[in-house]
Amino acid sequence: MFLQGFLLACLAISSWASPSSVTPGPLELFGSPRPTSQVKVRNDDPLIFFHGRWDTAPETWWSGSGFKINVQDLSSLTLNLGPNTTAPFVALGVSVDYAPFFTFNATAGANSIPVSLATPKGSGATTVVRFNVEMYANNQMHLESIVLNAGAKLVPYVPSELAFEFIGDSFSTGYTTPEGILQAWDFITGETFKAEESVVAQPGATLVDMESFGNEHGMSFQFFQTEDTGYFYNAKHNFTTPWSFSRDVPERTHVVVHIGANDASQSVNQTVFVNTYIDFLARVRKLYPTQPFFLFTPWGWPNPTGPNAYYYPGAYNSVLAARQALGDHNMFLVNTTGWITYEDVFPDNKHPSVEGHAKIARLFQTWLENWGLHPLKTWSNA
Known part of the structure; x- marks a missing residue:
């Protein structure tokens, strides 16, 4: 009886102890379970915001394709x-909380991505x-899963109210720049306007559907496919599949086209080029019936002395006039004459340098603002 009373007294004393003297168990924190295991996100999770073009693997195609998550x-x-x-x-461009992108060379298997913030956030x-994906070739990212720290939670990513569709060739891919698409004028434009962007462009590709500089097809065919023209050399995916434009979320708000240099280099007749361009725009217009289209004229091939070498004189005006004759008054010609000089290109290939792309982006921003489109003040998830 004495021993039983002694034990009861000890229990009573322990119940009077202050809360601070009680050490929580390993799974308790103020009465709530403490997460102990990492969070695995499947590649088909609806909260992953895919942009650009992916096949069913899912695997990326075209420079600039990728995804966004809000965690x-x-x-x-x-x-x-x-x-x-x-x-x-x-090569992947990675941006954390809209900071400048940094390059991460990812491999098949597990890749630990640095996501630490200069200033830690609260709970x-x-x-x-x-x-x-940064490059216009060797740009396959095959996503299997994402693993987050214990306690992390995927929440919806809210896309921007602006969404650009850029269509083109090497001039729109950041060709030979160190960071590819991240340093291209079109991608910079998307970032400046705090917009979503999709880039469907391939170095060496003509608009006319023909073989050109290693491309099996021209953009008048390839634009409507999931895969970029690299599919032809891909042992694991040597075929094309039609792209479902219903997968483009959000719906594109503005369409920008800059193409024709490779057609000229392949000696495509100007009449053939103009007719192909008119037909191409008619097909794209069916996809984007109300969006404004911006058609770039050539800035030409700069020379160290003398004026730039231009191609297809008057062709782009003819294309626009043909569309307007059909009642389409929501297409606009962006006259880029004089935008690029020899100081703005790589001397060995005459394509814009990093500084040249930044200059084009600034000039196009000014053009767009004069037209009536202005950058958003904040990112949609900031």
């Missing part, structure tokens, strides 16, 4: 990539992480 309480992120990923690596705060 609550993020502190670590691992990207698990599948066997279709470009070997030995695929419940969200972080946006954006991924883009």
Whole structure:
């Protein structure tokens, strides 16, 4: 009886102890379970915001394709990539909370992505992480899953109210710049306007459907396909599949086309080029019935001395006039004459340098603002 009374007294004393003297169990924190395991996100999770063009693997095609995620309480992120990923690596541009992109060379398997912030956030705060394939070749990212730290939670990513569709050739891919699409004028334009952007462009590609500089097809065919022209040399995916434009979310708000240099280089007759362009715009207009189209004229091939060498004189005006004659008054010619000089290009290939692309982006921004489109003040998830 004495022993039983002594034990009861001890229990009573322990119940009077202050809360601070009680150590929580390993799974308790103020009465709530403490997360102990990492969070695995499947590649078909509806909260992953895919942009650009992906096949069913899912695997990226075209420079600038990628995805965005919005994560609550993020502190670590691992990207698990599948066997279709470009070997030995695929160059990815990564941006955390809309900071400037940095390059990460990702390989098949697990890739730990640095997502630490200069200033840690409080509990419940969200972080946006954006991924883009940088290059116009060797640009396959085969997403298998994403692994987040314990306690992290995927929340909806809200897309921008502006969404550009850029269509073109090497001039629109950042051809030979160190960071590819990230340093291209069109991608810079999208970033400046705080917009979503899709780039469907391929170096060496003509508009007319023909073989050109290693491209099996021209853009008048390839634009309507999931795959870029690199499919022809891809042992794991040597075929094309039609692109479902219903997958373009959000719906494009503005369409920009800059093409024709390779047609001229392949000596495509000007009449053939003009007719192909008119037909191409008619097909694209069916996809985007109300959006404004901006058609770039050539800035030409700069020379160290003398004026730029231009191609297809008057052709782009003829294309616009043909569309207007059909009642389409929502297409506009962007006259880029004089935008680029020899100081703005790589001397060995006459394509815009990093500084040249930045100059084009500034000039196009000014053109768009004069037209009536202005950059958004904040990012949609900021």
